[in-house]
Amino acid sequence: MPSQKKEDPRAVRSKKMFKEALLELLMENPSLSQLTVQKIARRAELNRATFYLHYEDITDLLRQMTNELIEELSDKLDVLVHADFIENEDYLIRFLDYIYENRKYLGVLFEQTKFEQKLFALLADRIQSRRARKQKILRPNQVANEIYAASLMGIIKWWLTDGNEYSTEYIAKQIRLIHKR
Template sequence: MAKKDRRIIRTQEAIKKAFLELMSEKTCDSITIQDISDRANINRATVYLHYLDKFDLLDKIMEEHINNMVNICESEAEMDWIESTVHCMEYLERNYLFFSTMLASEGAQYFRSRFVQHNIEEFKKDIDITKGKNVGQSEDIVAEFVANAYVGVVEWWLRNKMPYPPRVMAEKVGDLLERNL
């Protein structure tokens, strides 16, 4: 795999940051490529060099974060709920601008549904409906319930400007997850 030029990486990061800042200020529909290029302090043509349009940019940003969350979950498969959740909460904290824009502002319902779907797939790996408190339940319903509750709590945490540090939040959420899975 070829190493990516640092200038390209810096430019793409500037474009993504500018776009997310703009999305936190106004609707996606009202954002123009000129707005993005002005905010990123680059030429309009440079944005088009990297992305087809603002929707391609948004899709690539969402895909990057979903993939990062998948990688976190896969690398922590052997961890307990709380330790695994700490890493997820720390990732959310490091990427506050993205997640607060995508989840808390209701500016991107498409991302929310993808984030919920990702969590459903992850939680299904840990649901056991053959014993314990979930006997007789539907795996689909339990996964849907837990994933939506988790995303709802994340939205609340971000909307309230992360009133608990990631570790405290992870312990609280991890405890709730253990009760329901």
């Protein structure tokens, strides 16, 4: 098995700074049309040449950020697929804690429709996987899965925007009550 080449710590740091700069700018003004590479580089306190070493353009930076966040959420959801979602609330609470810890970034990314579409697809896929594993369903019930995914997406979006005074434990219990199946 070939060894994976470790990324230069300076490159990791630069990418992190560009991502944080982009998110800060999007929190100030969610319109992508107002962004420039120069604004992002200035906010990151790096130069445009460094930006172009890592990204093709702003869309590429946003795409990579979205993919990384979806991958991290996917890892958290995979644990839920293999756990008993209803009885073991701890896994759901860990998932919700991750969402809460990243709420600022998620709030900004929800403004970008591709992120919401990817998250919805991820939720629907994991719901189907869990149901298939738990109930040995041979034919997926796409409508039920999409309704469940949409309700989870709605709960998460509401919690991040209007209901963030509620704890992850409270939200987990509410999700469990709503989705007894």
